[in-house]
Amino acid sequence: MNTEAELRQQMSDLCASLFNRGFSVGTAGNVSARLPDGILMTPTNSTLGAIDLDRISKIDLEGNHVAGDRPTKEVFLHQAFYETRQQAGAVVHLHSTWATALSCLEDTNPDDCIPPLTPYVVMRVGTVKLVPYVKPGDPKSGDLIRDLKGAYSAVLLANHGPVVSAKDLFSAVCAAEELEETAKLLVALRGRKTRFLSEADVADLRATYSNM
Numbered sequence: 001m002n003t004e005a006e007l008r009q010q011m012s013d014l015c016a017s018l019f020n021r022g023f024s025v026g027t028a029g030n031v032s033a034r035l036p037d038g039i040l041m042t043p044t045n046s047t048l049g050a051i052d053l054d055r056i057s058k059i060d061l062e063g064n065h066v067a068g069d070r071p072t073k074e075v076f077l078h079q080a081f082y083e084t085r086q087q088a089g090a091v092v093h094l095h096s097t098w099a100t101a102l103s104c105l106e107d108t109n110p111d112d113c114i115p116p117l118t119p120y121v122v123m124r125v126g127t128v129k130l131v132p133y134v135k136p137g138d139p140k141s142g143d144l145i146r147d148l149k150g151a152y153s154a155v156l157l158a159n160h161g162p163v164v165s166a167k168d169l170f171s172a173v174c175a176a177e178e179l180e181e182t183a184k185l186l187v188a189l190r191g192r193k194t195r196f197l198s199e200a201d202v203a204d205l206r207a208t209y210s211n212m
């Protein structure tokens with residue numbers, strides 16, 4: 001387990017890495033990580049490209065804002081992941097282009113937004129559910145995640161973008177990147193005869209590897 005100081009540094013570094021490689025632009029996206037006594041969150045209206053360690057928001061186990069700048073407006077969304085997935089140590093929300101494109105397409109399967117194209121997306125991300133649109137920052141986003149009862153480590157928010165949780169911050173960032181790259185492949189392959197992994201292949205991967 002990282003110390004809080006190490007986790008703050010890692011959050012700033014990984015957010016900058018996402019931003020510098022175009023997974024986030026402007027002030028889009030937000031990131032959080034669980035501590036024994038609360039949750040660290042990126043501040044609202046901050047750019048992931050320049051997260052100041054001392055201004056990272058902290059909320060306590062009761063959800064009170066106890067340190068740093070005001071947290072992301074998606075605090076309810078992040079809290080709902082931690083409430084329903086005990087194994088989740090971090091949550092990453094992005095507006096990355098290709099996953100967001102899938103979140104807008106009418107024929108994206110709401111129960112399986114990212115069908116099993118490659119082993120790695122099965123291993124790192126799992127089945128991705130579409131969550132109905134609510135406006136950014138709406139507390140209802142938390143209710144919609146709680147309704148899933150912890151069954152999905154990753155979702156697409158309709159007409160908005162991906163949210164990915166994982167056991168720790170590095171894993172959550174890697175999973176968000178894997179989801180984005182697979183979304184890009186899916187859009188590139190649209191209209192072409194595509195071979196997906198079989199149910200047996202997916203079951204074998206799930207038995208061998210865990211995405212959390």
Ligand SMILES: O=C(O)[C@@H](O)C(=O)COP(=O)(O)O
Nearest residue numbers: 028029030044045072073136
């Ligand atoms: O789309 C939105 O407005 C938020 O989900 C977002 O990505 C950035 O909001 P803050 O984290 O409050 O800056």
Ligand SMILES: [Zn+2]
Nearest residue numbers: 029095136161
């Ligand atoms: Zn957003």
